[in-house]
Amino acid sequence: MSAINSIDLVELTNNIKAWGMALGFQQVGISDIDLHHHEAHLQAWLDAGYHGDMSFMESHGMKRARPDELVPGTLRVISVRMNYLPPDASFAKHLNSPDIGYISRYALGRDYHKVLRKRLKQLGEKITNALSEIDSSTTQYRPFVDSAPVLEHAIAEKAGIGWTGKHSLTINKEAGSWFFLGELFINLPLPVDKPVEENCGSCTACLTICPTNAIVAPYKVDARRCISYLTIESDEDIPESLRPLMGNRIYGCDDCQLICPWNRYADVTTEADFHPRQALHGQSLNTLFSWSEETFLKNTEGSPIRRIGYEKWQRNIAVALGNAPFNETSISLLKEKRGMVSDRVDRHINWALDQQLNRKIDIQENRQQKRLIRAVEKGLPRDA
Numbered sequence: 001m002s003a004i005n006s007i008d009l010v011e012l013t014n015n016i017k018a019w020g021m022a023l024g025f026q027q028v029g030i031s032d033i034d035l036h037h038h039e040a041h042l043q044a045w046l047d048a049g050y051h052g053d054m055s056f057m058e059s060h061g062m063k064r065a066r067p068d069e070l071v072p073g074t075l076r077v078i079s080v081r082m083n084y085l086p087p088d089a090s091f092a093k094h095l096n097s098p099d100i101g102y103i104s105r106y107a108l109g110r111d112y113h114k115v116l117r118k119r120l121k122q123l124g125e126k127i128t129n130a131l132s133e134i135d136s137s138t139t140q141y142r143p144f145v146d147s148a149p150v151l152e153h154a155i156a157e158k159a160g161i162g163w164t165g166k167h168s169l170t171i172n173k174e175a176g177s178w179f180f181l182g183e184l185f186i187n188l189p190l191p192v193d194k195p196v197e198e199n200c201g202s203c204t205a206c207l208t209i210c211p212t213n214a215i216v217a218p219y220k221v222d223a224r225r226c227i228s229y230l231t232i233e234s235d236e237d238i239p240e241s242l243r244p245l246m247g248n249r250i251y252g253c254d255d256c257q258l259i260c261p262w263n264r265y266a267d268v269t270t271e272a273d274f275h276p277r278q279a280l281h282g283q284s285l286n287t288l289f290s291w292s293e294e295t296f297l298k299n300t301e302g303s304p305i306r307r308i309g310y311e312k313w314q315r316n317i318a319v320a321l322g323n324a325p326f327n328e329t330s331i332s333l334l335k336e337k338r339g340m341v342s343d344r345v346d347r348h349i350n351w352a353l354d355q356q357l358n359r360k361i362d363i364q365e366n367r368q369q370k371r372l373i374r375a376v377e378k379g380l381p382r383d384a
């Protein structure tokens, strides 16, 4: 990059930011690649086993904090954010409807990986084209979106996008946290942005609200307890002790974001791709559980939900049905689906049936008790 001087780099950086905004990102920041401050935190998190069975986290090791080991030659990371909150924020009310399947807001529209990666690639191409006129050496870039080997929140913080909240997600003062992050690793010595200061202050709302107590300390999330991990990443049985705490959350969880006061300032998305799909939004657990594998694949085409596969989908909904109010149709469906998918799903179905049947017994006992009390109060025989 010998032909580029510092003035060119400042101008190029301004252009990169303008191109990024024109491509639909709400913010573009630039960080260097020195993340060594995060290595101790990352190692302690891994040592505590908080990554659960995400063994890829361990196998990437410190490469996550060393972008130039992941992509040799990288000098800077261009960090971008894109809002995903729809204009109609009614999705949150589904948390109060236990017979509706709650799907994390980010997953209701088109797969963000595809949307962001395509735009980042376009940004990389624009940079390459612009430089090809003044410098014959090669511009190298590589886009990442929610990729395991990248410490995206630490990078976003350094790039001035936002600070890492106590729930471990990135928060922006003007935009809250309902946005996706993406990174473009690049071999250009661009001027960097100023890191963002932490602004959680004394607030602990996310720690208190977390249904499974997964935020074990500020900035420390035990993935093994986090509903997002349990419903999306984990291939195992969901621990029985956590199932009742999951309520109707069948894919991911938004509670720590919903409670965060900074999300009062959240911006809505300008991307139609992120608007909720009808087949997934506000559907009853019975409807979602009754889907065949074919219907699941059809309704989740182009959605991030598809990657968990039908087995985990059924496993998650079975747990939610176990947490739902007593419902004869749910019981019939659970029985009907037993033996159709896998032993794992059957174990969750059996648990759900136990919960539903316990509720049925409770209702019957309650009715009997009420009848008895009424009879006694009226001075009638006890079996009246």
Ligand code: SF4
Residues within 6 Å of the ligand: 167, 209, 210, 211, 212, 213, 214, 215, 221, 225, 226, 227, 228, 252, 253, 254, 255, 256, 257
């Ligand atoms: S996503 Fe849900 S379960 Fe995970 S830390 Fe946030 S509130 Fe807790």
Ligand code: SF4
Residues within 6 Å of the ligand: 165, 166, 167, 171, 199, 200, 201, 203, 204, 205, 206, 207, 256, 259, 260, 261, 262
């Ligand atoms: S809820 Fe409070 S502590 Fe948690 S991330 Fe938001 S501001 Fe920080």
